[in-house]
Structures are given as structure tokens and as C-alpha cells.
Amino acid sequence: MQNQNENQNLGPYWMPFTANRSFKASPRMVVSAQGHYYTAEDGSKILDAFSGLWTTGAGHCHPKIVEAVQKQAAKLDYSAAFQLGHPQAFELAERVCELAPEGINHCFFTNSGSEAVDTALKIALGYHRLRGEGHRNRLIGRERGYHGVNFGGISVGGISPNRKMFSTSLLPNVDHLPHTFNLEKQAFSKGQPEWGGHLAAELERLVALHDGSNLAAVIVEPVAGSTGILVPPVGYLKALREICDKHGILLIFDEVITAFGRIGGAFSSDRFGVVPDIITCAKGLTNGFVPMGAVLVKDEIYQQFMQGPENAIELFHGYTYSGHPLACAAGLAAMDIYRDEGVFEQARSNEKIFEDALHSFKGVENVIDIRNFGLMGAIELAPSDQPGARGFAVHTECFRQGLFVRNGMDILQFSPFFDGDEDYYSQIFDTVRKIINTV
Ligand SMILES: Cc1ncc(COP(=O)(O)O)c(C=O)c1O
Numbered sequence: 001m002q003n004q005n006e007n008q009n010l011g012p013y014w015m016p017f018t019a020n021r022s023f024k025a026s027p028r029m030v031v032s033a034q035g036h037y038y039t040a041e042d043g044s045k046i047l048d049a050f051s052g053l054w055t056t057g058a059g060h061c062h063p064k065i066v067e068a069v070q071k072q073a074a075k076l077d078y079s080a081a082f083q084l085g086h087p088q089a090f091e092l093a094e095r096v097c098e099l100a101p102e103g104i105n106h107c108f109f110t111n112s113g114s115e116a117v118d119t120a121l122k123i124a125l126g127y128h129r130l131r132g133e134g135h136r137n138r139l140i141g142r143e144r145g146y147h148g149v150n151f152g153g154i155s156v157g158g159i160s161p162n163r164k165m166f167s168t169s170l171l172p173n174v175d176h177l178p179h180t181f182n183l184e185k186q187a188f189s190k191g192q193p194e195w196g197g198h199l200a201a202e203l204e205r206l207v208a209l210h211d212g213s214n215l216a217a218v219i220v221e222p223v224a225g226s227t228g229i230l231v232p233p234v235g236y237l238k239a240l241r242e243i244c245d246k247h248g249i250l251l252i253f254d255e256v257i258t259a260f261g262r263i264g265g266a267f268s269s270d271r272f273g274v275v276p277d278i279i280t281c282a283k284g285l286t287n288g289f290v291p292m293g294a295v296l297v298k299d300e301i302y303q304q305f306m307q308g309p310e311n312a313i314e315l316f317h318g319y320t321y322s323g324h325p326l327a328c329a330a331g332l333a334a335m336d337i338y339r340d341e342g343v344f345e346q347a348r349s350n351e352k353i354f355e356d357a358l359h360s361f362k363g364v365e366n367v368i369d370i371r372n373f374g375l376m377g378a379i380e381l382a383p384s385d386q387p388g389a390r391g392f393a394v395h396t397e398c399f400r401q402g403l404f405v406r407n408g409m410d411i412l413q414f415s416p417f418f419d420g421d422e423d424y425y426s427q428i429f430d431t432v433r434k435i436i437n438t439v
Contacts, residue, residue, distance in 0.1 A: 005041065019392075028399045033060035036417055036424060038404065046399065049428045050406045050415045054225060054257045055288025057347065057375070057418040058337050065289045065333040072329030081322045088332060089323035095335040096285070096294060099266035101275040106302040108295040108315075109323040113256035113282035114148025116293035117219070120280050121152040122317055123297060124217035124250045130304050136248075137173050138210055140203065140218040144179035146226035147219060147254050147280075156219050159227060175210075177202050177220070181230045187369045188362055189231065190355055196233030203243045212247025217278075222268035225257040228411035229371050229378035237274040244277075250301075251276040256293070260284030261338065261418050263374030264348030271374070277301065286330035287337070291321075347375050347418035354416060357425040365437055366390070377414040381436075393439035394432070403431045 010024040030038040030046060036059065038046040051057050072088070079086045093107035108123070110116045121139060128136040141147065141156030148154075154162050155171035158179065163170065178199055185195040203218065222237060224230035244251040258268045259281035269275045278301065282293035305314040321327070337343060351374060358377045361367050369380040384390045391407030398405045405428075406413045412432070416424065 026396075028396070035059045035061075036420075044402060046402050046404050047424075047427055047431075048404045048417070050404055050413065051417045052288040053283070053406075054262065054376075054415045055283040057261050057284055057415075058287045058334065058341070058343055059417055059419070062287060062289075062333075062337060064337055065287060065330050068329045068333035069289065069326055072325055076325045078325060081320055081324070082318060086323075086325055086328070088325060088328035092323075092328045092331045092335070093294075095332065096281075097296065099335075099338075100279065100296050101267060101269040103275065103298050104279060104296045105299050106297050108297070109319075109327075110282075110293035110295065111291045111319055111321050111324070111327075112148065112293045113254075113280065114150045114153050114293075115319060116256065116280035116282055116295050117147040117156075117254060118150045118152035119317060120252050120254075120278050120295045121156065121217065121219070123295060123301065123315070124252065124278065126315065127250070127301050127304050128216050130307065133213070133248075135214055136216040138215050139171065139174050140177060140206060140215060140249075141174060142177040142179055142220050142224075144181065144224060144227040144230060145176075145219070145221060145254075146224065147221075148256070175206050177206070177218070179224070179227075179230060180233050180236060183369055186233075186371070188359070189371055190359060191373055192231050193233045193371075197235030197239060199233070200236050200239035200243065203240060207243070207247050212249065215247060215249045217250040217252050218244055219252040219254055221254045221256075222258050222272060222274075223263060223373050223376055225376060225413075225415075226408060228380065228408050228413065229373070229376050231371055231373040232272065237268075237272050241274045241276075250278060252278040252280065254280045256280055256282045257376070257415075258374070260287075260334070261344045261347045262376060262415070264351060265344055266338075270344075285334065286327055287334040289330035289334070290324070290327040292324070292327035292331060343418050350416075350418065350420055351375060353422055353425055354414075354420065357429045358414065360429065361433070361436070364433070367436070375416050375418065375420075377416075379412040379414075379432075379436075381410040381412065383410045390439055394435055397435045397439060398431060401431055401435065403428060405432060 029041050032039045096107050097105045143158035145158040147157045155174045180196045180199050186193040253276040277298050279296040286292045366382045368382050371378050381390050388409040391410040395407040
């Protein structure tokens with residue numbers, strides 16, 4: 001599977017979160033996609049075991065989204081995002097809020113998950129200030145949390161390589177909860193681990209240290225994705241909610257991965273029964289079709305901003321492309337697909353086949369853990385002398401054999417399509433099984 005176009009200059013493009021030199025020496029290039037497959041430059045098919053980058057659960061180039069975006073492109077390319085509106089932005093906000101847990105009924109559009117996170121943090125700080133509690137300015141993230149790559153997101157995030165280079169420039173007033181993963185206590189858990197719910201009480205320690213009246217917000221991913229699928233222990237999220245309520249702290253769920261079907265519901269509250277104050281989402285919002293993120297907030301938060309003179313801007317924040325017409329068209333088509341094709345239910349009903357296929361790797365040499373929730377799954381490999389090398393070797397060899405599997409260091413990550421059946425999973429895991437012990 002070679003880069004067919006040998007004359008193409010790969011130098012100028014600085015690729016994100018990619019080993020550029022290694023990639024450019026041996027490119028893994030795709031030129032089109034349909035349904036479950038990419039097509040490589042040489043025309044061979046690559047089965048996608050990651051549905052984009054957690055983005056495209058309803059399948060690549062879904063014809064209804066293609067059509068909607070094409071139509072929109074010919075009708076309204078762009079309209080000024082500040083001080084002008086277009087109907088699709090209002091309609092999409094309404095559709096998304098209809099799916100959100102009760103009481104969460106306002107939606108601010110961004111262009112990515114990272115922007116959604118930084119927007120959410122600003123809204124949380126602004127909300128407290130407007131209530132006359134500007135001293136509530138401390139943000140709490142969690143170790144191993146991923147909240148995108150902007151300064152707010154890496155400050156509350158807990159993934160060391162993302163922070164290391166910028167460690168002197170991170171936001172002040174941030175603390176981190178411990179992550180909830182423990183290999184000894186949780187290895188090979190299916191779904192939510194029994195051990196670890198007590199770790200929510202670490203928030204009480206931060207309350208005791210700073211006084212709860214100084215804490216603005218806690219942000220966590222309901223299921224941590226990028227760090228290798230860390231599933232919340234039984235009772236953990238509910239306990240966080242209770243502690244936040246007790247001390248007037250806002251709870252933000254970063255649902256950039258978990259929203260829109262990935263865990264078998266529109267939002268994580270459908271599975272865990274815990275409702276946050278603010279939700280960030282992106283990816284599945286347009287089925288990955290056009291970049292778009294959103295911040296959803298409770299009515300009370302929105303209303304707090306709507307107090308001053310009526311002709312004054314309430315929040316000095318926004319993006320040129322907030323609510324872009326093409327993103328809205330893609331988002332509305334995605335919402336139709338999710339509703340009309342019963343996509344979330346389908347995702348839920350396919351969880352068991354996925355779980356069984358994943359856990360069939362228990363006992364395979366070098367497999368030290370398997371974990372899953374919804375349609376998020378990880379197989380963790382023992383590191384070799386060079387941490388990450390084994391995972392990367394599986395990723396590259398899988399691609400060579402026609403399968404896209406993502407690795408985060410030595411953790412193989414799976415984010416299958418919502419309609420994946422036994423045949424889809426056999427194709428994925430037969431290939432992984434063949435390769436896993438040859439690297
Ligand atoms: C939980 C979470 N938050 C934020 C982000 C950042 O999103 P983006 O890459 O669209 O900026 C991601 C991306 O994977 C994510 O998983």
C-alpha cells in the first residue's frame with residue numbers, strides 16, 4: 001500500500017498528532033470513503049474500525065448528509081455569525097436541545113471539541129462572576145482527561161505529553177482529580193468497573209483545601225476516550241454530581257466522544273442517569289462531516305447572562321464560523337438520520353457482539369487489559385522496551401493488511417460503526433488476532 005502519487009510533495013503539511021517523519025517516509029493515505037470503508041490510493045479498501053476519529057458512527061459519506069450539504073452549499077455558503085442569523089442554526093440548536101437531558105436547553109456553536117471545552121470553561125467562570133461570585137475561579141479537571149488542545153483544555157486535561165511543552169503557560173487555579181483506572185483492581189472489566197466509585201470523594205479533599213466557595217467547575221469525560229477508554233466506576237459520576245451540588249460547583253461533562261450514539265444514547269445521562277450543568281459535544285454532531293462543536297447549558301446559566309440592557313452583547317465570545325451553514329446542514333441531516341434510522345438504539349443493541357469480540361482477546365500473549373463501554377473499546381498491550389512501539393506496529397501492520405485501528409501508545413482503541421454486525425467484527429478482530437503476536 002504505497003503512496004501512488006510519488007510526485008506529491010508531503011513536506012509542507014505539518015500533520016496533527018502524527019509522527020510526521022515516519023508518516024512521510026511511509027504514508028498511509030486514503031482518497032475516498034463510503035460506509036465502513038476507506039479507499040487507499042492504490043484502490044484497495046481499508047476497513048475502518050474507528051469510524052473516523054470517533055466521529056462518523058453512522059457511516060462515511062452518508063447519502064443524506066451528502067445531499068443536505070450539497071444543497072446548502074448552493075443556497076447559502078456563509079452568513080455573518082455575529083449579528084446575523086440563518087434559520088438552520090436555530091433549528092439545529094433546537095434539535096440538539098431536544099435530545100439533551102431535561103433542563104439543558106441552550107446551545108452555543110463552536111467549530112471543534114477543543115473550542116467547545118474552552119467556551120464551556122469561560123461560560124462557567126462568567127456565570128459565577130455574574131452571580132456575584134467571581135471568587136469562584138478554580139477549575140477542576142482529572143488526570144488522564146482529554147479536553148482538546150487549546151489552553152483551557154490542556155490546563156484541565158491530564159495527559160502529560162499534551163501539557164509538558166506548555167507547562168509554564170497553563171491556566172492558573174486548576175487542580176486535578178485522580179483518574180479512576182487501576183489495572184490491579186479493574187483488569188478485564190466488562191462495562192463499568194465495580195472498584196473505584198470512592199475516588200469521587202477526592203473532590204471533597206479539594207473542597208476542603210480551597211473551600212468549596214472558590215471552586216467554579218469540575219470537568220470530566222463521562223467515559224474517558226483518548227486516554228484509552230477509562231470507564232467510570234459504578235457510582236462515581238453520581239457521587240461527583242452530589243458533591244458539586246453540595247458546594248455550588250458546576251459539573252461539566254465533556255461529551256465530545258460520548259454524545260450522539262457512541263454509548264447507545266444521545267448523551268451520557270441516558271446511560272448513567274447523571275445530568276451535568278454543561279455539556280460539550282462535537283464529532284457526532286455532524287457525523288464528522290463538517291467541523292462543528294457545541295456547548296449546551298442549563299436554562300439557569302443562560303438566563304444569568306441575559307440580564308443587562310437588551311441591546312448589549314451578553315457574552316463577548318464567538319467564532320467566525322459558529323453555526324456555519326454547511327455544518328448546520330450536516331448536523332440537521334445527522335439528527336434526521338439518528339431519529340429516522342433508530343441509530344442510537346442500533347448502537348446499543350450491537351454492544352454485546354462488540355464486547356464479546358473484544359474480550360475474546362483475554363489470555364492472548366501481551367494483552368494486559370481489555371475494557372469497554374457502549375461502542376468504545378480498548379485492548380491494552382504490555383509495552384516493549386520502547387513504550388508505544390508495539391501499539392504503533394499493530395496500527396501500521398493493520399493498515400498494510402487493510403484495517404484502520406487506532407493506537408494510543410500501547411492501547412489499541414476501537415470505535416466501531418453503530419450498525420456493525422458480526423461480520424464486521426469478525427473482519428476487524430480476525431486481522432488484529434493475526435497481527436497482534438507478530439509485532
Ligand atoms: C473528550 C474530548 N474533548 C475534546 C476533544 C477535542 O476535540 P477536537 O479535536 O474537535 O478539538 C476531544 C477529541 O477527541 C475529546 O475526545
